[in-house]
Amino acid sequence: MVGWIILAVVLFLAAPVSAVIAVMAASRSRSELRQLDERLRILERAAAAGVPPATLQSAAAPAPIVAAPVEPTPSPAPSTSPPPSHPRSPPTSVQSPTPQAIGLEEKFGTRWVVWVGGVALALGGIFLVRYTIQQGLIGPGVRIFLGALLALALVAVGE
Numbered sequence: 001m002v003g004w005i006i007l008a009v010v011l012f013l014a015a016p017v018s019a020v021i022a023v024m025a026a027s028r029s030r031s032e033l034r035q036l037d038e039r040l041r042i043l044e045r046a047a048a049a050g051v052p053p054a055t056l057q058s059a060a061a062p063a064p065i066v067a068a069p070v071e072p073t074p075s076p077a078p079s080t081s082p083p084p085s086h087p088r089s090p091p092t093s094v095q096s097p098t099p100q101a102i103g104l105e106e107k108f109g110t111r112w113v114v115w116v117g118g119v120a121l122a123l124g125g126i127f128l129v130r131y132t133i134q135q136g137l138i139g140p141g142v143r144i145f146l147g148a149l150l151a152l153a154l155v156a157v158g159e
Helices: 002-049 104-134 140-158
Strands: none
Touching (some): 002 140
């Protein structure tokens, strides 16, 4: 019986720790996704402008600077004609397609399973605590300790 209580306490303590780890992993993944999204936008703009991707330089991965050996070159003879100028066309702006507005049906249809699962987990936790109290598995001291631990976890998640 004591083994079950210890297991329940360990599992109860492991939940907030795993939640913090999951939030940190999600944050890291989100920043990597933003970097990839920026690189994709640069490539799309280059493709629209007709610039080969090999000549692109991004802020995330600057090309290494290599000093080339300097060779003396003969000075060209002065010419009287000005160098030919090529008219530059204005850069074309690539606009990403605007996302379509998500309707109520799509929101409800894609998210109802998450809400039902959350409600089921909450009810399961409530009934589990109620059952352990009714069976006398958790005494008043443990209940106060677990309540304080839950309050600390909620404050940490709220921050």
